[in-house]
Amino acid sequence: MQRARSTLPRVYVTRRVPPEGLKILNESGQVQYELWDSDDPVPRQELLKRVKGVDGLLCVLTEKIDAELLDAAGPNLRVLSTMSVGYDHLSLDELKKRGIRVGYTPDVLTDAVAELTVALLLTTSRRLIEATHEAKTGGWGTWRTMWLCGYELANSTVGILGLGRIGVAIAERLKPFKVKKFIYTDVEPRAELASMIQAEYVSMEELAKQSDFLAVCCALTPETQGICNMKLFSKMKNTAVFINTSRGGVVNQEDLAEALSSGQIAAAGLDVTTPEPLPTDHPLFKLKNCVILPHIASASYSTRNAMSSLAANNLLAGLKGEPMPKELKL
Numbered sequence: 001m002q003r004a005r006s007t008l009p010r011v012y013v014t015r016r017v018p019p020e021g022l023k024i025l026n027e028s029g030q031v032q033y034e035l036w037d038s039d040d041p042v043p044r045q046e047l048l049k050r051v052k053g054v055d056g057l058l059c060v061l062t063e064k065i066d067a068e069l070l071d072a073a074g075p076n077l078r079v080l081s082t083m084s085v086g087y088d089h090l091s092l093d094e095l096k097k098r099g100i101r102v103g104y105t106p107d108v109l110t111d112a113v114a115e116l117t118v119a120l121l122l123t124t125s126r127r128l129i130e131a132t133h134e135a136k137t138g139g140w141g142t143w144r145t146m147w148l149c150g151y152e153l154a155n156s157t158v159g160i161l162g163l164g165r166i167g168v169a170i171a172e173r174l175k176p177f178k179v180k181k182f183i184y185t186d187v188e189p190r191a192e193l194a195s196m197i198q199a200e201y202v203s204m205e206e207l208a209k210q211s212d213f214l215a216v217c218c219a220l221t222p223e224t225q226g227i228c229n230m231k232l233f234s235k236m237k238n239t240a241v242f243i244n245t246s247r248g249g250v251v252n253q254e255d256l257a258e259a260l261s262s263g264q265i266a267a268a269g270l271d272v273t274t275p276e277p278l279p280t281d282h283p284l285f286k287l288k289n290c291v292i293l294p295h296i297a298s299a300s301y302s303t304r305n306a307m308s309s310l311a312a313n314n315l316l317a318g319l320k321g322e323p324m325p326k327e328l329k330l
């Protein structure tokens with residue numbers, strides 16, 4: 001726990017965030033903050049107690065910021081800064097109603113997320129997890145003509161569901177693999193972003209039908225909740241590979257498990273699930289054609305430090321009443 005002069009605005013930091021962010025708070029001399037100094041989430045009851053009377057809150061994506069929490073914090077709270085690009089854990093209506101400004105951390109994680117998405121796509125399509133398992137458990141016999149064959153990017157069509165900065169960054173990285181065509185869908189065409197990767201706007205149905213690889217990059221909102229369901233999977237090619245590095249909630253996991261086990265689609269790579277962590281006995285873990293990572297897309301040292309710095313700078317700017325480096329429009 002760090003304390004400065006008691007007249008300074010009070011801030012609660014809900015997790016041990018990477019050091020660069022804490023350094024910024026310490027050196028600012030602008031706030032007194034209390035830190036939940038742990039890698040694990042602060043228990044909800046503790047959080048409700050700790051936020052009482054704070055002026056600012058710096059949180060991560062595991063904290064549900066809803067009416068209950070905002071009521072517990074009380075009327076002093078004027079700035080919320082989340083160390084994440086995703087904001088589905090925030091009740092935006094409640095924040096807006098109370099006039100609380102919100103900072104988040106887009107852009108700084110784009111490269112790390114795009115890089116991991118490509119790694120997950122290749123791991124899934126070229127069956128790397130199965131292959132290393134076979135190699136070390138005696139399954140590696142003689143060289144066989146069709147053993148562990150997968151799908152290649154060359155000459156493929158890559159579909160992007162939700163075209164934003166991350167989708168563009170993924171496509172830019174995939175292009176050198178000789179992808180034939182990029183297509184995307186979104187609520188409306190994103191001409192400027194699409195022109196950066198020569199991507200064609202198509203309907204959701206065409207996205208499903210044409211994609212050899214389908215990467216989900218959209219935010220989780222009431223509109224996107226569960227949109228990757230059997231309706232989508234049933235239109236996809238049997239050879240298609242489905243990749244999700246956005247939020248688990250956009251996928252109907254029962255439908256995905258069914259699509260994977262029936263051979264409706266070839267494989268899936270997921271960095272995000274519902275819930276997180278996904279219970280180890282979940283049916284998706286039993287499928288060889290499903291690769292599951294524990295939400296690590298932004299987990300590089302430099303990116304996590306950049307996220308924590310940006311979250312700290314958003315918070316400080318907000319508390320001073322200045323424009324935040326990255327403020328969410330409510």
Ligand code: DGY
Pocket residue numbers: 061083084085086087109246295296297298299
């Ligand atoms: C975010 O910032 O929302 C990401 O999911 C973290 O990797």
